[in-house]
Amino acid sequence: MEWILLIFIIPYVFILTNISLKLKKIQPCNHSDNPGEFISVIVPCRNAAEHLPGLIKCIGNQNYDSDLFELIIIDDNSDDPSYIPDSEHNSLKNLKVLKNEGRGKKKAIMTGVSASVGSYIITTDADCLPGEKWLSTIAASIQDSRPDMLICPVMLESKPGFFNIFQELEFLGLQGITAGTAVAGYPVMCNGANLVFKKKAYLANVNNLHPEIPSGDDIFLLHSLKKNNNIKWLESEEAVMITASSVTLEDYINQRNRWISKAGAYSDRDTIILGLVTFIAVLTQLVTLLAGMFRPEFLLVFAAAVLLKSFPDYLILGNTCKRYGKTQLMKWFLPCQLIYPFYVAAVVVRSVFPGSDWNKATH
Template sequence: MYWFGKLKVFKAAVLKPATGFTVIIPARNEEDNIENCIRSILNNNYPENLFEIIVADDFSTDRTPEIVHRLQAKYANIHIISLKKIITETINSYKKRAIELAIAQSKHEWIITTDADCIVPKGWLHLFNAYIQKNNRVFVAAPVMFTCNNSFLDIFQCLDFLSLQGITAASVYAGAHSMCNGANLAYKKTVFYEVDGFKNADHIASGDDMLLMHKIKMKYPENIGYLFSDEVIVTTPPMPDLKSFLNQRIRWASKATSYKDKRVFRVLLLVYFVNLFLGILFIACFFRPQLFLIWLSFILAKALLEMPFMYKVSRFYSLQRLLFLFVLMQPFHILYTVISGWLGTFGTYKWKGRKVR
């Protein structure tokens, strides 16, 4: 909360576009989303000679490639790479490989990654351009937000994701560099190659964002930035059902043991065991009902301590209306944290129709 409160919204004077961007979109069976994503990027009105879009088609079996090819016929700066024409063996991280292949074919110095189901704001590229010109950074994280349709599961995901985004902004500003999200991320291509890209992390399905961030932090500890502006927020839908949500969070949790900076791992371990303790205490209440008031006291104390931070973060994202369910969702958050943390370390999960170890 302290470091989040220190953040100042980035307000840049209008600067002449000078930064070249390659926007990389890994896509697998995204026929319902890919066109809207690409058009939102094109709507930035950034000079065509200073940006390109590369869609890395990850073995799609729907109309995703067809839609991209149709847009490609109208816009010369849209390109597509087909992974099935290049990858012949079974691998564990198709997304990292897709990004690597796209970077190899990119023509601009700055790489921006986003996801095929994301929508970027109109000033997206202009703000990244201004931030890069004003700050000596080689890696820039930026905010992401879930859209919310007001179902219980949607609100739960939005609140959980708000907390992660708040921690991301605060930790990068504080110099801890512990988190980021590949849906809104920029880094210099030369630096990607300096740290050997995803080498030594390419066996993990997740981590195309945070594990790369940690590698770059080791080489450039003072050159990691966070573009804190509500005008650069990328929006993406939450998972449509409980199964998809758990698989997503298990995938995120699967990289926890891969951080070379063990301070991050220790924090994750602490969070896990606090939630495990609260979960075990709740189960114990069925055998010793007198423990319920103790458990409830812990839950209320936890929620009250977290609420000021959540209010600050939700105000930045204009989502204060969701906080009325924050206390009620605490038990569900504990349960999901324990399950996803365990399965992310010891289990398998399905993502994009693939079983991942």
């Protein structure tokens, strides 16, 4: 009778396997050298003085005409010198440094959009580092499809150590799901660290972004724009944005808690279904393991549950790691799978004590 518990993992396996099949259909972006699209890059930041010089340098090193983009940094009431006068930066031709007209990340982005010139906006974070072809690749993709939103890849900075490897693998898995669902036509995730959207579309939907919730500037915009069926995924290593991983386990769990804290406001069916089947699959693993402490026969069910869930996870991670040259990480797949249920449990427990400092989050 205990084996019947495995039925709760079947929906997860079905949905994630379907997503993995969509990943095989992804085609790399082909772009011209001079697409000629003017773009506004917006960076909301708080207490980010140590990170901004690196980002500004990377933006200044783009192989894209400096007359075709602007960088807008919006300081959200920082305690450090994140707000730096434009005159102190000579590396960029079109740099604006503004004070947030309100409080919080969403208001900071709105301040940046209001001051922007471009018809398309890119948002990123102060602790991110793009490659030199980042802007030209995105501009070409914009000209190719004129999307309401263009979801671009984000990768964690590779670092040694099991904790960093675990973070990187989980992040790659999320990127795989992000890409697969977007290509399938039902996007459920995006990341504000590398997100493109049409200014006109943003302004038309700004009232749907749940200003009462501190985080979620990216996901609520995605949900609002999704009805127009004009959201695309940009497949290109040259469009990847590198972001920093969490330094401590506490920071990592708190960050994930901020991600899930806004789930109660979700109205998108696809996102809700994926979240539920994932939670049920992980809960099944935890329940069978806990039951196995009292009835050993449940340990076999736990092992079967891990293997069953691992099947689509391996397909998605394997595909994503291959596309981005990270196949060496797959040797850590099984250890990470065994730890993952406990990590999810820790995030859920931590969600009882939610935080609200968006500036401490990586995204």
